[in-house]
Amino acid sequence: MTSRIALITGANKGIGFETARLLGGEGMTVLIGARSADLGEKAAATLSTEGIDARFVHLDVTDSDLVEAAAKQIEADHGRLDVLVNNAGISPAEGMGAPSATSVRAMREAYETNVFGVIAVTNAMLPLLRRSPAGRIVNVGSELGSLAVIGDPSSPSFQINSLAYPSSKTALNAVTVAYAKELAGTPIKVNSANPGYCATDLNAHSGFRTPVQGATEVFLLATLDDGGPTGAFQGGAEEPGQPVPW
Numbered sequence: 001m002t003s004r005i006a007l008i009t010g011a012n013k014g015i016g017f018e019t020a021r022l023l024g025g026e027g028m029t030v031l032i033g034a035r036s037a038d039l040g041e042k043a044a045a046t047l048s049t050e051g052i053d054a055r056f057v058h059l060d061v062t063d064s065d066l067v068e069a070a071a072k073q074i075e076a077d078h079g080r081l082d083v084l085v086n087n088a089g090i091s092p093a094e095g096m097g098a099p100s101a102t103s104v105r106a107m108r109e110a111y112e113t114n115v116f117g118v119i120a121v122t123n124a125m126l127p128l129l130r131r132s133p134a135g136r137i138v139n140v141g142s143e144l145g146s147l148a149v150i151g152d153p154s155s156p157s158f159q160i161n162s163l164a165y166p167s168s169k170t171a172l173n174a175v176t177v178a179y180a181k182e183l184a185g186t187p188i189k190v191n192s193a194n195p196g197y198c199a200t201d202l203n204a205h206s207g208f209r210t211p212v213q214g215a216t217e218v219f220l221l222a223t224l225d226d227g228g229p230t231g232a233f234q235g236g237a238e239e240p241g242q243p244v245p246w
């Protein structure tokens with residue numbers, strides 16, 4: 001049997017890189033989506049030295065030409081896609097202040113990557129995922145996107161009240177639910193993973209979890225068997241795979 005094909009966006013570092021490593025370790029061919037050819041090639045080369053079939057795919061999720069070209073390349077090389085991990089994400093520095101001090105520019109910047117980029121990549125890859133016997137889409141969300149969590153005064157996340165990043169992840173959760181509903185009745189499952197607060201460049205390495213712990217949450221949803229959930233949101237707790245309230 002040919003190996004399963006997984007595309008991970010933003011896979012040159014952080015949680016995306018560790019997700020590629022975990023999926024590759026299971027024998028999947030991992031396509032390292034990266035906007036920097038240099039960093040993407042290096043990440044693929046590193047995983048190749050570990051015996052993983054890793055290949056760089058040039059992909060800036062905000063660039064529609066590159067998204068279309070990536071889909072064409074994957075079709076030509078593999079004919080289908082089994083797993084799509086929408087991992088690429090940003091937290092614009094300009095969007096970290098109080099809501100009333102947040103510019104629309106910062107909002108647009110966050111949404112371009114964290115929301116519109118996910119929709120663009122998903123729509124481009126869906127024809128290939130439909131050719132898989134068990135397609136899996138994992139959107140890498142955040143508990144900061146959970147209205148139940150950020151609205152709960154007893155949650156540590158209640159203290160964080162910026163607008164750009166958290167609301168983009170709330171919108172991403174809505175995207176997950178909408179695609180899960182559209183694709184219900186097909187073999188494709190669509191879920192949101194919460195990696196938890198992991199030490200990566202995104203937060204200047206202030207997270208208390210490792211990128212591997214975060215990637216493990218993504219891995220679980222990317223490798224769900226046919227009986228697994230769709231339209232779910234899970235991760236971030238000590239025990240992997242725990243549900244997160246919306």
Ligand SMILES: NC(=O)c1ccc[n+]([C@@H]2O[C@H](COP(=O)([O-])OP(=O)(O)OC[C@H]3O[C@@H](n4cnc5c(N)ncnc54)[C@H](OP(=O)(O)O)[C@@H]3O)[C@@H](O)[C@H]2O)c1
Pocket residue numbers: 009010011012013014015016033034035036039059060061062086087088089090113117140141142143194195196197198199200201202203207
């Ligand atoms: N770390 C956490 O605590 C945490 C918690 C919850 C959710 N998350 C989510 O986890 C995901 C991965 O974040 P991380 O913590 O691993 O951060 P990271 O180390 O900063 O990695 C982010 C990745 O996304 C890529 N990226 C950004 N914009 C892109 C674009 N337009 N096109 C393609 N790739 C792009 C980056 O590429 P470059 O190297 O070129 O910048 C990088 O590879 C994000 O969606 C983030 O929101 C993280």
